[in-house]
Amino acid sequence: MLLRRITQHVKDQNWFAVGLDFLIVVFGVFIGLQVANWSAARADRADERTFLNALHQDIVEAEQISRRILNIRITAFNDLESAVDILFERTAWRDLSNAECTAIGNAHIAGVIWTDLPSLSGLRDAGRTGILRDEVLLQNLATLMQRQEAMGKIIEAVQITTVDLPRVHPDLFEITPVIVPLGAASGLTQYDTVFVCDGKKLQQSRSAMNIVAVNIEAYDAVVNLVGIKPWVQQTSVVHEQLDESLGITHVTEETIP
Numbered sequence: 001m002l003l004r005r006i007t008q009h010v011k012d013q014n015w016f017a018v019g020l021d022f023l024i025v026v027f028g029v030f031i032g033l034q035v036a037n038w039s040a041a042r043a044d045r046a047d048e049r050t051f052l053n054a055l056h057q058d059i060v061e062a063e064q065i066s067r068r069i070l071n072i073r074i075t076a077f078n079d080l081e082s083a084v085d086i087l088f089e090r091t092a093w094r095d096l097s098n099a100e101c102t103a104i105g106n107a108h109i110a111g112v113i114w115t116d117l118p119s120l121s122g123l124r125d126a127g128r129t130g131i132l133r134d135e136v137l138l139q140n141l142a143t144l145m146q147r148q149e150a151m152g153k154i155i156e157a158v159q160i161t162t163v164d165l166p167r168v169h170p171d172l173f174e175i176t177p178v179i180v181p182l183g184a185a186s187g188l189t190q191y192d193t194v195f196v197c198d199g200k201k202l203q204q205s206r207s208a209m210n211i212v213a214v215n216i217e218a219y220d221a222v223v224n225l226v227g228i229k230p231w232v233q234q235t236s237v238v239h240e241q242l243d244e245s246l247g248i249t250h251v252t253e254e255t256i257p
Contacts, residue, residue: 143237
C-alpha cells in the first residue's frame with residue numbers, strides 16, 4: 001500500500017508527499033530496530049541474571065572444595081614446617097610427632113583436583129560473554145582462571161622436583177594403614193596412612209635431609225606462593241562480588257589463613 005502510494009506521488013510529481021512518505025518509512029524502520037534492540041537487551045538481562053545465579057552456585061561449590069583442600073594442605077605444611085625446624089635445629093630438639101613424620105613422608109604429594117566453572121564454560125562456548133555488563137566481575141573471573149592455571153603449572157613443575165622420600169629411604173619410615181571417618185554425619189570411612197620416623201636417623205642421612213629441604217620448598221610454592229592460597233582467595237573475591245550483585249547474604253566465614 002505504501003509503495004503504491006509513493007509511486008503515485010512520484011507520477012504526480014508531488015515531491016513533498018514523496019519526502020513525507022520516505023520519512024514515514026525511515027521512522028518506521030527506526031522504531032522497528034529500536035523495539036528489536038529493546039527486546040534483545042531485555043532478553044540479555046534475563047539471561048545475565050540466570051547466568052549469575054548459576055555462576056553463584058558454581059562458585060559456592062568451588063569455594064567449599066577449595067577451602068577444604070587449602071585446610072588440608074595448610075595443616076600438612078604446618079606439620080612439615082615444624083618438623084623441618086627440628087631437623088635443621090632451628091628450634092630445640094624433640095622427637096618428631098606422627099603428624100610431622102606423616103607430613104615429611106607425604107611432602108611429595110602436592111597435587112590438587114579441581115573443576116572449571118560449568119556456567120562460565122557454557123557461556124564462553126556459546127559466545128555470549130557479552131551479556132555481562134560488570135567489567136569488574138569479568139576481570140575477576142579472568143584473574144580466577146589465571147590463578148587456577150598458575151596453580152596447575154606450579155603443581156606440574158614441583159612434581160618434577162619433589163622426591164618420594166619413603167620410597168628412596170624406606171628404612172627411615174614405618175608406615176601403618178589406618179581407617180579414618182570422612183565425616184560424622186556421613187558414616188563413611190577411608191583408608192589413610194600414618195608415618196612413624198626417627199628424627200635422629202633422618203638427620204644422619206644427608207640424602208634424606210636434602211630431599212626434605214627440596215620438598216618443603218616445593219610444598220610452600222604450591223600452598224602459599226602461586227598455588228592453592230591465591231586460587232582460594234580469588235574464588236572468595238568472585239563469590240563476594242556475586243553476593244553483592246545478587247543481594248545474597250551468607251553467614252560470615254573464617255578468613256583464609
